[in-house]
Amino acid sequence: MSVLFIALPLAILLGAAGLFACLYCIRSGQYDDLDSESYRILVDQQPGKSESPEVQE
Amino acid sequence: MLLGRVDAKVPLGPTMKETLTPASRAPDRSEHTPTKVLCAHCGLETLVRGKETWGLGSKAIAAEILAAERLSGRVVQDGSLRPGPSDQQESASKFFCCQGCMGAYSLIHQLGLENFYALRSLSDQESEPVPQVRASEILKDLTQAGVQVDAMGDGTCRVRLGVEGLHCAACCWLIESLPPTLPGLRSAQVRLSDQSLELIYDPSRTAPFRVAEYLARFGYALGPWSPEGTEDQTDGRLRRExxxxxxxxxxxxxxxMWIGISLYAGESTGIASEHERFLRWVGALLGLLATVFPGRIFFRSAWQSLRSGIPHVDVPVATGLLVGTIGSLVGAATGRGHVYFDSLASLVLLLRVGRYIQFRAQYRSGVSIAKLLRFHDIEAIRLCEDGSRNVVLAKNLRPGERVEVRAGVTVPADGIVSSGQSELQTAFITGESRPQRVRVGDSVIGGSLNLSSTIEMTVERTVQEGRLGQISDWVQEATTDRTPLIQLADRVGRVFVWVILGLAILTAGFWSVSRGWEVSVERTVSLLTIACPCALALAAPLVITVAIGRAAKEKIWIRDGNSLERLAKPGLMCLDKTGTLTFGDLRVIDWSGPRELLLSISRIELESEHPVARALVDYGRSEFGAEEFDRRIDSVRVSQVRQEAGRGIYGRVDGRMVFIGRSETPIEQSDTSREVTVWVDGQSQGKFRLGDSIRPNLVSSLRQIRDRGWKLAILSGDDSPQVQQIADALSAGGVELVACHGGLSPEQKLQRLGELRSEGATAVMVGDGVNDAVALAAADVGIAVRGPCELAMKNAPIFIGERHLEAIPRLLDASRNAVRAIHRCFAASLLYNALTVGLAMTGYIHPLIAAIFMPISGITVLMMAWSARTFPHRQEKNS
Structure with a gap:
């Protein structure tokens, strides 16, 4: 059972890593718009994303 | 450049009219009977006349399709789009209300984005005409527009711009699908929640202005996105916080909590003492962190409240946290007694969530007011001394500067018209649903909409400092009013805090003497945690704030929260006649004569300033519709116009002499109902009946008010028989009046009001904000339905900007529901506290359960407040 002394702090540290990721997301504004995404999911594909090859003039 | 060329072919906005040369206004137009069709793009009902519609086939369209094909031809490499002559055929049967729609339709179609229409039909939006949008010139100079440009690592730039015209998913999808079709534009990301758009583009190949030009063709207007964005950004920051x-x-x-569970499990199944000690210390650490960091605000506000001597909800909360922390620390250190760190941590969490919900509610009501009056991004075309124009943000205008206001554009500031004439939509501030005509020398209000033609104006005040800004300030202030119910809640809350603290000391003392300190700590913490006056203190302000915010959304401006509370109980409602029950000015009630003659009549009357003339022209305009009227009126040639004071007006149209007026007796101003006859070459051809017409839906609105238990009375200054007519019409409609008086002076109105209210019921006066100022101010609640809003609001705490009397039943419902909701919240809160405090003191409630219950009770009450059906949602445009 003495593994507890290592496992518990480790678990909390892992959780803390998740927490910091979440805090980073909040700070960077990912949660600022919760409206558009719910609509966007209705749309099948988005040809207009930046990964699509750009058209040459 | 391609875009420029197409734009030249498809003029937008007010210039459209000019491209219709007189030749195309051929008289044989009338040979085709018009049929009604729906615009394929915006769904607006539109008239079609033979081949001269905005259908496909006209040259402009051919150019448009050609352009779109070229575009799509280039895009086809992408593989996602297809060109096709079939598209042309398919759309050949489509009709459009305007070139803007047609352009947008063919462009969307040719780009292969037809999904837009399918998606749009999914989202169940009411269709509305696509506005004629022109690219905002202010975007040519980004620094002047105050747009922040972020340089990205790979040489691209990022900007955030405001978008107007977004409705639903389809709009989002359309805009976000565009980048590959515009060289240099990397990505476009729409954010619906604040109607903004993030562009990433290559500055060497394109510019935001080009994107704006492009999007304008689809009916979306780009503009600077609240550059300082005062409220929005602080709110956003707070929300992140x-x-x-x-x-x-x-x-x-x-x-x-997991550690707490382990400890409880260990207690019942046996646990090694070093493990238990370890778990306790880890739990203590987590609990301490929770009270020290996220829980800090409660201590801070409790401390502030103690220093200022005003008891606050947070005092017992902070005391509970403190007692719990100390007790648990001692428990963890000595290994005796209980540890409540799990309860403490969850308590802090739930309290935090409660705070957030409260913040959200306040933020929302704030947002609706700010959104409504978006003045930070209005822009203006400034005319410089040397005759050049530049586009600036409205808030940067200085008094004395001259500004050009085009049709379809928001007036950027308060000021005086210096040239041109037009019609403005000013309902939000005057309560008058009909457009208001302005000419040189008239003052205009920033925020109103210019409907018909370009005017120039001299700026007096910016919108923020001007009348609209003033109103929004008032409404904003009203949301912080301490209404009687809120004050009551405050008082009760204050007493409550002391009572709880006293009870806590009592509990602590009693149990530590009889059962030792561990039990005492446990029960005291339970008591302090579960007692929650916050619901009591929060419910009332929340309900009022939310109601005022929702009212503002419906253009009901409430200047003070008290009146909202007062409207809850039915009483007596006195109504003024002129302007309230009637429109308040002269209009045509009836016309008997040929319709086509109206054009000639209007053309002659345009030469006159007489009120009758205005009424006749308005009638002609409404008969033909503004667009057709404006188009056809110019082709009517008139000469030899001559006015004869008190009799009428002569004019020669198409060689025929027309006289409009009264042959025998002069027209008298005081007469409210009168007749005007039209003679053509000496022959009587038709007759107008004029009068101050009664507002539509009057009887049904008043019946709804009466059905809510209100007594109705008419107090009018007008002594015409119309007062009695209205009373008769009302009683025929089943609405009986308590009193009906005409011909009252303002003093007499006051006196009558005093007599009628003597029964002790709330006396409400509904009237014109200016003419009834005295009565409105004297009544318990004054509701102004007309008049310059800010003047009216000085005398009446409530101003109805739209829908007039029809809005009153909704207002009454909202008020009653608001007060009921507050009462319900009070009752729930007091009952809860009485019950749980008793249980906690006697030791029936464990601190953990207390911690769960306390926020639940608070949130329940807040939800009750939030969901109070004040102004239930009707169809709303923005999600």
Missing amino acids: HWFWIAVAFFLAANA
Whole structure:
């Protein structure tokens, strides 16, 4: 059972890593718009994303 | 450049009219009977006349399709789009209300984005005409527009711009699908929640202005996005702050709870003492962190409240946290007694969530007011001394500067018209649903909409300092009013805090003497935690704030929260006649004569300033519709116009002499109902009946008010028989009046009001904001339905900007529901507290359960407040 002394702090540290990721997301504004995404999911594909090859003039 | 060329072929906005040369206005137009069709793009009902519609086939369209094909031809490499002559055929049967729609339709179609229409039909939006949008010139100079440009690592730039015209998913999708079709534009990301758009583009190949030009063709207007964005951004920051601490508190609470569970499990199944000690210390650490970091605000506000001597809800909360922390620390250190760190951590979390919900509610009501009056991004075309024009933000205008206001554009500031004439939509501030005509020398209000033609004006005040800004300030202030119910809640809350603290001391003393300190700590913490006056203190302000915010959304401006409370109980409602029950000015009630003659009549009357003339022209305009009227009126040739004071007006049209007026007796001003006859070459051809017409839906609105238990009375200054007519019409409609008086002076109105209200019921006066100022101010609640809003609001706490009397039943419902909701919240809160405090003192409630219950009770009450059906949603445009 003495593994507890290592496992518990480790678990909390892992959780803390998740927490910091979440805090980073909040700070960077990912949660600022919760409206558009719910609509966007209705749309099948988005040809207009930046990964699509750009058209040459 | 391609875009420029197409734009030249498809003029937008007011210039459209000019491209219709007189030749195309051929008289044989009338040979085709018009049929009604729906615009294929915007769904607006539109008239079609033979081949001269905006259908496909006209040259402009051919150019448009050609352009679109070229575009799509280039895009086809992408593989996602297809060109096709079939598209042309398919759309050949489509009709459009304007070139803008047609352009947008063919462009969307040719780009292969037809999904737009399918998606749009999914989202169940009411269709509305696509506005004629022109690219905002202010975007040519980004620094002047105050747009922040972020240089990205790979040489691209990022800007955030405001978008107007977004409705639903389809709009989002359309805009976000565009980048590959515009060289240099990397990505476009729409954010619906604040109607903004993030562009990433290559500055060497394109510019935001080009994107704006492009999007304008689809009917979306880009503009600077609240550059300083005062409220929006601080609110956004605060919201992030809340989330941040909720996340931290959640993490700590969840972990502390697991440790708590381990300890409870260990207690019942046996646990090694070193493990137990370890778990206790880890739990203590987490709990301490929770109270020290996310829980800090409670201590801070409790401390402030103690220093200022005003008891606050947070005092017992902070005391509970403190007692719990100390007790648990002692428990963890000595290994005796209980540890409550899990409860403490979850308590902090739930309190934090409660705070956030409260913030959200306040933020929302604030947003609706700010959104409504978006003045930060209005732009203006400034005319410089040397005759050049430049586009600036409205808030940067200085008094004395001259500004050009085009049709379809918001007036950027308060000022005086210096040239041109037009019609403005000013309902939000005058309560008058009909457009208001302005000419040189008339003052205009920033925020109103210019409907018909370009005017120039001299700026007096910016919108923020001007009348609209003033109103929004008032409404904003009203949301912080301490209404009687709120004051009551405050008082009760204050007493409550002391009572709880006293009870806590009593509990602590009693149990520590009889059962030892561990039991005492446990029960005291239970008591302090479960007692929650916050519901009591929060419910009332929340309900009022939310109601005022929702009212503002419906253009009901409420200047003070008290009146909202007062309207809850039915009483007596006195109504003024002129302008309230009637429109308040002269209009045509009836016309008997040929319709086509109206054009000639209007053309002659345009030469006159007489009120009758205005009424006749308005009638002609409404008969033909503004667009057709404006188009056809110019082709009517008139000469030899001559006015004869008191009799009428002569004019020669198409060689025929027309006389409009009264042959025998002069027209008298005081007469409210009168007749005007039209003679053509000496022959009587038709007759107008004029009068101050009664507002539509009057009887049904008043019946709805009466059905809510209100007594109705008419107090009018007008002594015409119309007062009695209205009373008769009302009683025929089943609405009986308590009193009906005409011909009252303002003093007499006051006196009558005093007599009628003597029964002790609330006396409400509904009237014109200016003419009835005295009565409105004297009544318990004054509701102004007309008149310059800010003047009216000085005398009447409520101003109805739209829908007139029809809005009153909704207002009454909202008020009654608001007060009921507050009462319900009070009752629920008091009952809850009486019950749980008793249980906690006698030791029936464990601190953990207390911690769960306390926020639940608070949130329940807040939800009750939030969901109070004040102004239930009707169809709303923005989600």
